[in-house]
Amino acid sequence: MKSLWLHSVRLYIQIGMFFYYKKIIIKGKTNIPKTQPVLFLGNHQNALLDPLLIATQSGRFCYYLTRAAVFKKPLVSRLLKSLNMLPVYRVRDGWSTITKNNLIFNKSVQLLSNNNAITIFPEGSHNLVRRVRPLSKGFTRIILEFAEKFPDQTIYLIPVGFNYENIKEKGSRVSIYFGQPILSSSYNNLSTVEATNLLKQDVFEAMSKLTTQIPETNYEATLQQLQDLNVDFTNPEQVNACIDNGFENCVSKPNKASFIKILLQPLVYLILCVPVIIWRTLVKPKVDEEEFLSTFRFAICLTLVPLWVLVLCVILFYAFGLIIASIGFSIIILLMLVYIKS
Template identity: 50%
Template sequence: MKLIWLYFVRTYISVGMFFYFRRIKIYDAKNVPKNKPVLLLSNHQNALLDALLIATKCGRLSYFLTRASVFNKPVVARILKSLQMLPVYRIRDGWGNLANNNAIFENCSKLLNDSECIVIFPEGNHNLMRMVRPLSKGFTRIILDALENYPEMDLQLLPVGVNYTNAENFPDGASIYFGTPLVAKDYISGNKNEDAVSLKAVIQSEISLLTTNIPKENYQETLDELERLDVDFLNPKAVNTCINSKFQDCKFQEVKSNTFINIIFKALLVCAFIVPILVWKFVAKPKIKEIEFRSTFRFAIAITLGPLWLMSLFIVLVITLGWVVAVGYLIASLCVVLLAVKL
């Protein structure tokens, strides 16, 4: 039953993402080891959407280390745990709770010894800034503990870069770059402190190649110039080349067309899903304190209230006007969504 549930959720979310994102580009997913223990180590910009994109596109049923604060409500905690999310406690959750991480890290070692896949966001928190922030040491402890408990484990470390055209907007574009697997044993010398520093440096360097990495110095000025040049943020290698060349070697996005047609279909989208959109705009959105969660909650409403609203109207039309009109309405609504999002 667990596998059926996980595959159902992954399929449902994948379909939702198809209708939500203008495009999702996946690069080198073949690099994800299929039958070996692996840690997927990704940058973290866009809250839960980062995890959902990796979960649906990496080709494996994965476990996720997630900040413990989202497990506070019992119902939410049960759902998250059923989706193989594991709580991780931070200092802000209280010093007394940090000891709970011991059991979580021990469980990670066991999962890896069973050749499972675990996704970690080693920056430790999310932020919409287009840069790889300093990594926390928690992921190094998982690596070191796993190899200490199971010395023969062939643990693979796979850097991942998740990129967005504009994470605050809808519809948005996303790209995921899976890097080259690194053999964890190759970075173990026996000195835990030195090994932790070395692992952090290597993983930060690898992730920085897979996502836009604007230097902290003059960050806003650099970002403004990149946006003025209309670079393609879904191509981080080209963007980083542009930055390093001081904007002399830059590739631009393709010129967008059909703007007027796009406006028409977006207006039709609003008309077709007026109630879910109003709920988002006037009920959910004002309550979101962290801007990084805005896209996550918008997506959640889109894949829950959107289908419910569509099916409610479908049933009403079946009862009042018959199957032909109801089916025609359903097909027309789905076409409107696709054209509004994809054009």
């Protein structure tokens, strides 16, 4: 029953992603083992959309280590746990809660020993900056405990790079780079301190090659220069080469305006007037962290937009019959597809 639930949710989110993004580019998917234990380790820029992209594009059903704060409400907690999310406690949640992580880490080790996949964002928090931030050591603890309990097994550590064309906007492009596996067994013969430091270093370097890595020094100036050059942020190899070469021989993406999108926007917004108004007046003003803007917008697209389209079709059905309602539904879907994909 749970398998059916997970398949259904993944399919629904995949459809939502298809309508939300202009294009989703996947690189390195062949690097992901299909049946071995896998630990996905990605940079974390876009709140809930990062794990949702792994869930829908990796080909593996995953467990997700998620900050415990989102589990506070019983109904939400039950839903999240049904989607294989596991709460992880941080110092800000209170020192008394930190010991609860022991159970979560133990469970993670057991899941990996049974050839499951787990997603962790080792930066420890999300941030819109276009670089991999220093990694926390929580993920290394799972790896080292696994090595101690199951020395004959190997976890495939898959570094992941998320590259958003425009993090805050719908209808943009995103690329996901899955890197070459790093084998956990390579660190088995090292001391705890040596293994921890080397794991953090190796994973950091691998992740940095899979996403744009703008140095912290002069970050804003560098970002502005890249934007002025109109680089393709979904291609981290090109962008990082541009930075390394002092902004010489940088590859710019075609700068063409979509007149179709400009023409269709008023019509699409008119059709979806109720979800748009709810988003702009009730939801968006209450989003305190800008990293969550896309997450809440996607949630509106995933819930209110289909519901509103259904309401419109029901009105058409009772007013004009099944044929007109079917034609109306087809036109709405076609308009939204052309608007998003153009």
